[in-house]
Amino acid sequence: MISIHPAQLQDWLKAAETQTPPGALPVVLDVREPWELQTASVKANGFQLLHMPMRSVPARYLELDRNQPIACLCHHGARSAQVAHFLTNQGFAHIVNIHGGIHAWSHELDPTVPVY
Template identity: 70%
Template sequence: MNAISPGQLSDWLQHHTDANAPEALPVVLDVREPWELQTASVKPEGFELVAMPMRSVPARVAELDRDRPIACLCHHGARSAQVVQFLEGQGFTHVVNIHGGIHAWSAERDPGVPVY
């Protein structure tokens, strides 16, 4: 499984953004629960933010585009790692885990994101 830190996200986005299809931005798939999204959320800058709680991913996997790069995000990185493994098992090939989750996001990328 591939993983990146929140601090590496900008480079990952740049590498995975198709200049010929700017409408098809990479996806940050936030697999946290709705109450967690209300507590702390990220601003979609250079990516499309999709909220899909981990437990709903198997039933909603058809909503995800297999051709778009996906970076999975949770609180600390454990749930998102499980989702990456699931998606890879479903044939997704451009999927990474954001190691450290939104907690690390606050430290490395946007200190305005609350820590919980």
């Protein structure tokens, strides 16, 4: 499984353009709980932001496009790493984990995102 730091997201998005179906955007899949989204959330810029809590992924992963680049995001990177591993095992082709999660996102990309 590939991990990227939030500071590497723009480079990943640029590389993902070649793998993204026409008319679509790469996906940042936020696997945190709803209360976490209310506490801190990222702004979609150059990507589609989807929310699918980790516990719901096994029942909902077929809602995702197997060929679309997906970067998994959680609080610190552990849950998103598990989801990235699961999706890779289900045949998804372009999956990365955002190492450090939204906590690192706040420090590396957008300090307006609250840390919790």
